[in-house]
Amino acid sequence: MSKERSIATLALDGGALCFHFINTVNAWRGPNLYEYLGNYEELIEWCRKVDILDEAQRTALLQYATADETAAAAALQKLKRIRETLYHFFSGIAENDGITLSSSVLEKFNKALASALSHLQFERTATGVKATLQRDDTDLMAPLWTVMKSAYDVLTNEEHVRIKECETCGWIFLDHTKNNKKRWCSPLTCGTTDKSKRYYQKKKEKAEE
Template identity: 40%
Template sequence: MHTPRSIRTITFDGGCLCFDFVNTVGSRYEETVREYLVRYDDLLVFAQRQEILPEQTLTQLSKYAQEHEREAKRILADIIDTRENMYLLFSAMAHGKSIPQQVLESFNKDLLKGFSHIEFQAEKDGLQVSWRIEETDLYLPLRMALKSGYDILTRQEPRRMKECSGCGWLFLDQSKNNTRRWCDMQACGSIDKSRSYYQRKKQKT
């Protein structure tokens, strides 16, 4: 039996939290892109699968979202807008294009949501970075995704940032020769090769 694709079943092939977050949609090359973050709890499923928040925090966020449905709906819409802006930024980088000024300005503004909740705590080995976790903070998963985006921009070479030629998902190419073209060779690789074969055959007829 075919299992419907959802936030619970999709494979995360981005190679980092921020790309997996941006990839919470179906193929970006389809006329109508499937949205996997339909309800706020879908975002919490994503956070659970990424193991970025304790179960107790996830439970409390879910409870708060249910009790404040209108607020949760508004914040989810804002989170999706931020996700789409992140896609525009990293997609431009993946294709070696200039980042639109408005996209960059929006990303810089959104970064404040992430860094506003980062703090240091004293440990035996020195200061450690930690998150200020508030169990009513519905932006919390987004804050972590934005911090991941910052880390990718400051620690990874732009040439390692790729957009799958099969579905448009973003991924980090960590292959030795930096020649990876697809987020998943078995899925998108096969589809893309079949599409190319069809186009070549069509041109010959």
């Protein structure tokens, strides 16, 4: 019997918010058996799971999406297109630090990044100024602003050699291990699957000799 999938069961194996967003499909390699962001309500549920935006803003965005289903559907499709761009961008980074990244992917990534960071501002606090993202309870793309800020932070603050693509499912993750030898998003799921495939392939090849 197949495992029931939902936002509640979605593993957060990315190590960074932007990678958690990329990993809202069952797989980028091979057949994608499940789409975790099937509607805007599930997007808000995902925002709650990863704790971005406050509850009042999440509620307001969901109410706005419910009141205008056409706008919500269009926003979700745009978010998914940018999610795909993010996957191809970071897949290229994982492969060779983007040396062979296509101009099309780079252009789409930079466009999404510029749009998101245009909402970045500094606010005065009791301990000094800090960078925050503008709040807009009627812009259905608002969750993406935080995701793209995360992508910027990863690219500027993390070693690019630690950005990996799972050899089994294609999920993107940040390798926090000391030796930087992690090959799968999760050794218990994709790691086990990969080892099983290799075992049966060797067994098959031996039987055919």
